[in-house]
Amino acid sequence: MGVQFVPDVGPYEKMKLRLLNAGHSVLGILGAIHGHPTINACVEDELFATYLRAFLDEEATPILGPIIGINLEDYKDSLLERFANPNIKDSVSRICSESSAKLPKFLIPTIHENLATGGSIKFATLVLAAWCYYSDKQADQNGEPLEIIDAMQGELHKAAKTTANNPLAFVRQESLFGGLAENERFVTTYTDMIQELYKTSEVKQLMQSLL
Numbered sequence: 001m002g003v004q005f006v007p008d009v010g011p012y013e014k015m016k017l018r019l020l021n022a023g024h025s026v027l028g029i030l031g032a033i034h035g036h037p038t039i040n041a042c043v044e045d046e047l048f049a050t051y052l053r054a055f056l057d058e059e060a061t062p063i064l065g066p067i068i069g070i071n072l073e074d075y076k077d078s079l080l081e082r083f084a085n086p087n088i089k090d091s092v093s094r095i096c097s098e099s100s101a102k103l104p105k106f107l108i109p110t111i112h113e114n115l116a117t118g119g120s121i122k123f124a125t126l127v128l129a130a131w132c133y134y135s136d137k138q139a140d141q142n143g144e145p146l147e148i149i150d151a152m153q154g155e156l157h158k159a160a161k162t163t164a165n166n167p168l169a170f171v172r173q174e175s176l177f178g179g180l181a182e183n184e185r186f187v188t189t190y191t192d193m194i195q196e197l198y199k200t201s202e203v204k205q206l207m208q209s210l211l
Contacts, residue, residue, distance in 0.1 A: 011067045015075070018060045022106040023079055026055055026123070028095030029130045033203045035140040038091055043084040051207045053080065055123035063113040097149035099131060100156060104176050115183055122189060122210050128177075129193040130203055132170040136160035141201040152176075164198060167191045 024039065030051070031042040042048040056076050064072070082088075111124050135156040139145050150156060155173070162169040171177045171190060180186045196206055 011065065012070070015064055015067055015070065015072075017106050018064060018110055019056055019072075019076065020079055021102065022060060022110065022124075023052055023056060023083065024090075024095050025099065025102055025106055026052055026127050027083065028092050029099065029127050029134060030203055030207065031092045032096050032134055032146055033130050033140055035142055035144060036092055038089045039083050039095060040086050040089060042092070043080060047204055047207055047211075049080060049084075050211060051123065052083075054211060058120045059114055059123050060110055062119055063110060063117070093147040093149065096134070096146075098151065100150050100152040100176060103128075103131065108177060108180070111180065111186065112178060115186060121186060125186065125189045126193050126203075126206055126210065128171065129190060129197050129206075132160045132163055132194065133197050133201075133203075135170070136163055141203060163194060167194045 027039050027042040027048060031039070031048065034048075036042045036045065036048070043052070053076065056079070061072055061076075107124055107127060111121050111128075113119070114121050114124075134146065135148070135153075138148055138157065148157075156170075159173055160170045168181045168187065168191070172181045174181075180190075193206060197203065200206075
């Protein structure tokens, strides 16, 4: 790809954060709960690949707007190919590390923007529900321990472990989620997902239900 000279790098940076970086986090957190060890293993799972593409198409792309010189469909195709590369073997634990620093930049703003415009929030919201489960149980759905690497690990675990009695406890951390816990549409969507995930521990079942 050749060098592009553009008057404003903002749209290109937003594209990278909301598609590439957020895409990694979508696969990483959901994959961790399911038990996939690497990002390429996630993409080799057809349900994960389909889910990621639905998130990119239905939630991330609509809030980007046109980006000069970029074909977004080709870019998203290239991301799926990159994530599926078996030679990279990017570990899910690495991608999930420091999620408290990543998700407020990569994923949560997309939810806020789609709430403001009436867009879809279901795919990204499930990632937050899975992050809560991940922070609470610190194990995948089979009970295998997860390697949690996060500067806020203690705070995340403390908030998440009260979820059974208070479904919104995790997302009431305003430094991470802003006012999501006060938004009625988000609260309804998130609460339904939390209750189902905690009841079954089957993240793929929830993913399938959203497609």
